[in-house]
Amino acid sequence: ESVTLSLMSEAVSAPTECEKRVCVFGTGDMGRSLGLRLLQAGYSVMFGSRRPQSCNFLPNGAQVLSHAEAAQAAHLIFIAVQREHYDFLVPLAYHLKGKVLVDLSNNLKKNQYPEANAEYLQSLVPEAEVVKGFNTLSAWALQNGPSDANRQVYICGDRAEAKQVVLAVATKLGFSALDRGSLSASRELEDFPLQLFPLWRLPMRIAVGLTAFFFFYLLIREILYAYITQGKDISFRIMVSLANRVCPIVSLIMLALCYLPGVLASFLQLYRGTKYRRFPDWLDRWMLCRKQLGLLALGFACLHVLYTLIIPIRSVVQNGTNEFITSRAWHSDSYLSFGILGFGLYVLLGITSLPSVSNALSWREFSFVQSKLGHLTLLLCTIHTYLYGGKRFLSASLYNWYTPPGYMLCLVLPSVVLLLKLLLVTPCVDRNITRIRQGWEKGADQ
Ligand code: HEM
Secondary structure (H helix, E strand, O other): OEEEEEHHHHHHOOOOOOOEEEEEEEOOOHHHHHHHHHHOOOOOEEEEOOOHHHHOOOOOOOOOEEEEHHHOOEEEEOOOOOOHHHHHHHHHHHHHHHHHEEOOOOOOOOOOOOOOOOHHHHHOOOOOOOEEEEEOOOOHHHHHOHHHHHHHEEEEEOOOHHHHHHHHHHHHOOOOOEEOOOOOHHHHHEEEEEHHHHHHHHHHHHHHHHHHHHHHHHHHHHHHHHHHHOOOOOHHHHHHOHHHHHHHHHHHHHHHHHHHHHHHHHHHHHOOOOOOOOHHHHHHHHHOOOOHHHHHHHHHHHHHHHHHHHOOOOOOOOOOOOOHHHHHHHHHHHOOOOOHHHHHHHHHEEEEEEOHHHHOOHHHHHHHHHHHHHHHHHHHHHHHHHHHHHHHHHHHHHHHHHHHHHHHHHHHHHHHHHHHHHHOOHHHHHHHHHHHHHOOOOOOOO
């Protein structure tokens, strides 16, 4: 269980002279940047080095001592060296007894070693108190100081007192520390910097898969069809018309995919009659990447709007009878207006999902925007597409090679999600789900 310790840190008293002395082993980029920040925060910093006389480019104000001297002089020691060089600590074991060692190291790939670096360090100097921490920061972030994006540092270790010492330093440097538990969690912390946008992976795959599918689907049923059956070459349409079909179709499906897991979760809770059972892993993973799904969907919607800007939009043409023009104008103006309203809310959803904005909202405000306005966005975009289809839904001539047009296919999922949501908000179902969310359990009354 993660517990934020930053609040507790306020209770930490002002550091004593001994606590103000910290030692850094390692004079590479990371060690130097950390030393600089520690000096700026008022600590007296000692670098431990194999060759203290030949150490250059260290921050002004830092002392350079031999490893043994530095280890004796401070209670808190940052280990900013590669795991392969940890052996030098073994002869220092006597001086490191009871000291807090912060392991900053990272690996080049996952599962590079049988055990985590911090656990290995602990096995080399069993009488020291090893804490894993600060490894998710870059030397650059340390030099420039924390900004919103990288305020968080993670720590883990077996001794609460040792973690408190590291936490106090992290807070003094302007970071907020999150306790990830015992030292056995250090492998997880060491894997963090190796992850590349983990929550974006699934949404990206979905986006690429849907784009490829609809691109080829529409290419075959529109452009190839015209070429084969009528001998017409309309391949130029790939660039704008086809793109302007694929983008909104993918966007609408991905928007529906954002709201489908929430609806499924509600039905699962209704079926189980409790909120205390875990959701299946696949549903958990899906729910966790809803924000990324939504932002990608918004990106596709923006492309659709940009493409739309370059084609003459309103179909109020003057070459028919009056009645004909009016009905066409109604049709195009109404689907466009729903598109614009939907897009406006879509952008609002995107903006409120940004941390700097969502942090300013209460939980109630955030869930109102993301849930109520989110479903309304889906509804408006779905109506936009239904209206765009209009009478064409009934026209048999559109089913080239017996395949339905793209906009019909893409309406299936949003329609299902909206129908399920409608079911959930009917008073009797809503009453049940509210009871369950308040802690009621099926069978508990008897
Ligand atoms: C189709 C305009 C927002 C989904 C269209 C078309 C236009 C249009 C002109 C017809 C394109 C064509 O004939 O090829 C607009 C405008 C918008 C907007 C002006 C807002 C400023 C949205 C949004 C969505 C969306 C937010 C939802 C994701 C669709 C879909 C189609 C469509 C699925 C049918 C694509 C097809 O198969 O041809 N829109 N739209 N639109 N729009 Fe929008």
